[in-house]
Amino acid sequence: VKLKKKKACLSLFFSSTALHLIAFLMQKMCSVWNKLITELTRLSHTFLHVPQLHWIVVEDAPQPTPLVTDFLAASGLTYTHLYKLTPKDRKLQEGDPSWLKPRGAEQRxxxxxxxxxxxxxxxxxxxAALEEAVVYFADDDNTYSLQLFEEMRYTYRVSVWPVGLVGGMKFERPVVEDGKVVRFHTGWRPNRPFPIDMAGFAVSLRLILTNPQARFDGDAQMGFLESSFLQHLVTMDDLEPKADLVNLELYSLILSSVF
Structure with a gap:
């Protein structure tokens, strides 16, 4: 494992209330580095308001970039800085549509x-403290409500919620009947094992530790990256709907959580 810097505070890592947020950063051309730092600044300023948060940043690179290294050192956050280069045959080539290949599988x-x-x-x-910790996959180009992080703290296995402005829709969401998720309101391939956006779920760290085979499949077909991971952990019946069982009255909160 290639580890450039471990700045994760062990007391936080082993806290029963810790949130571990895994974010992957794609390789960037020089012309868009400024955009990346802008996004990281916005994201880090949100994270600074979240107690017991550990940010795991994984660059798609052969080694850590000085710009990201310096940014994280000055962020004021508890973080771990990793790197993992995507194999050439799994990378998008110039002119390829963004949906052609899964992004971030190796880094996650x-x-x-x-x-x-x-x-x-x-x-x-x-x-024992790890039993209550939670893992979330936070992309650098999303925006999050602070209340979302409090919702996900109460995850036993896998918790789910609506995500706004995704897949060409105003929102995607779990459909709940009698307290159980029965399907998803989604604009594309609702027959997927888990038709859910990466931003729409959190996972118990205990569940991840006890299922070492659970990984993201870098060769998954379009839209199946989330399913390739979740199918090793739970069934649809196991999902835990948050946001007051995805109550419509809370959409004003959740729709502003991620976009």
């Missing part, structure tokens, strides 16, 4: 691998 898997390494080293009270 690297973040999961790091968490599993840390979990394997935990003993006694530290290991």
């Amino acid at each position: 898997n690297e973040g999961l691998h790091w968490l599993r390494e840390m979990g394997a080293a935990a003993k006694g009270k530290e290991a």
